[in-house]
Amino acid sequence: MKMPASARRAFAVLAILTLAIFQAGPADAQTSDLVSQNAxxxxxxxxxxxxxxxxxxxxxxxxxxxxxxxxxxxxxxxxxxxxxxxxxxxxxxxxxxxxxxxxxxxxxxxxxxxxxTSVYVLIVPADGDLAGVETLGDPALKGRRVGVIAGTPPSAHMARNGLIATARPYNLFVDRRVESPAVDMLEDLNSGEIDAAILWGPLGGPLVKEGYPGLKVIPLIREERPPRLFxxxxxxxxxxxxxxxxxxxxxxxxxxxxxxxxxxxxxxxxxxxxxxxxxxxxx
Known part of the structure; x- marks a missing residue:
């Protein structure tokens, strides 16, 4: 029985595709051709x-x-x-x-x-009177100088809790080769220029562990209203x-x-x- 022309064409295309896959080799078949196979x-x-x-x-x-x-x-x-x-x-x-x-x-x-998954953290002196704070609505933060990266989600919580008037803002978009807001904030906290600092946990946690043994990192997991901090x-x-x-x-x-x-x-x-x-x- 003679194979219809349409079926012959489909079979030929399938054969070409199959041959191309085998000729490509295992590495090329596993990732996009834009992804390096060498590094x-x-x-x-x-x-x-x-x-x-x-x-x-x-x-x-x-x-x-x-x-x-x-x-x-x-x-x-x-x-x-x-x-x-x-x-x-x-x-x-x-x-x-x-x-x-x-x-x-x-x-x-x-x-x-x-x-x-990680979360923003509050960083305070480990032996200070803010060491027991767990939320940004804690009355102990009222009137305190709290450092925060401008425009980040904790800023909204600070505004809601009346902490903006005494806040110390630090720049968000910087070239870290010449400016490091997170380090500047922790240095200010260590020297007493500010009373507390709020940083993204994967940045603040390691910085404190590396060089600020007198500071305590408090994950802000108890904030119930938006925006989310995790x-x-x-x-x-x-x-x-x-x-x-x-x-x-x-x-x-x-x-x-x-x-x-x-x-x-x-x-x-x-x-x-x-x-x-x-x-x-x-x-």
Missing amino acids: LRVCADPANDPVSSQDETGYENKLAELMAAKLDLPVQYTWFPQATGFIRNTLAAKQCDVVMGYAQGHELVLNTNHYY FRITMGVRHGEKVWQRKLNSLIRRNQDEINALLAEAGVPLVSDLGTEVLEPSQ
Whole structure:
């Protein structure tokens, strides 16, 4: 029986596609052709200590090393300040293939599954009268000089609780090679220029652990009104690169315990997915 012409054409197309897949080889079949097969190409800020730094001592640098080791690849960096234009000049420009830490749901990237959840923290002198504060509505904060990064979610809570008039704002969008608002804030707290500081936990927690033993880090998990102060953190890849995303998801799932240990060692405060409970390192 003679095969219809349409069926012959369909069969020919299928044969060509099958041949192309086999000729591509295992590595090419597993990731987008835009993703390097020779290195884990990471987009990173060169001066965002303790998160990432050009001397590769940040905890995201260590996370990149862990992921690269599991892939049996070296790490290769594209450095760019993590401010306006970061994604456009790195990931979107195809200079690198992954951002190691990115908030879930951000439209500029395709997010992997989240590998940790963290929260904003209140930082106070460990032996001071604010050491027992757990919420920004605590009357003990009234009239105090509280440092906060301008425009971040805690600012709304501070305004609601009447703390803005005496607040000390610090810049949000900076080139950290020449300015470090988080370090400036902690230095001011240490010297008594301000009474408390509010920082994103994955920044403030490690900084305190590294260099400010007299300060206490209090995760703000008891704020009940919006905006939320906890965020789930993912790795970010280019839109459309679903195979690469799934490969990283698999790496995250299989190595979650090592990732948790790395973050806990750095001093990152880890909380439950709904931001209601502080997790112990073993969790």
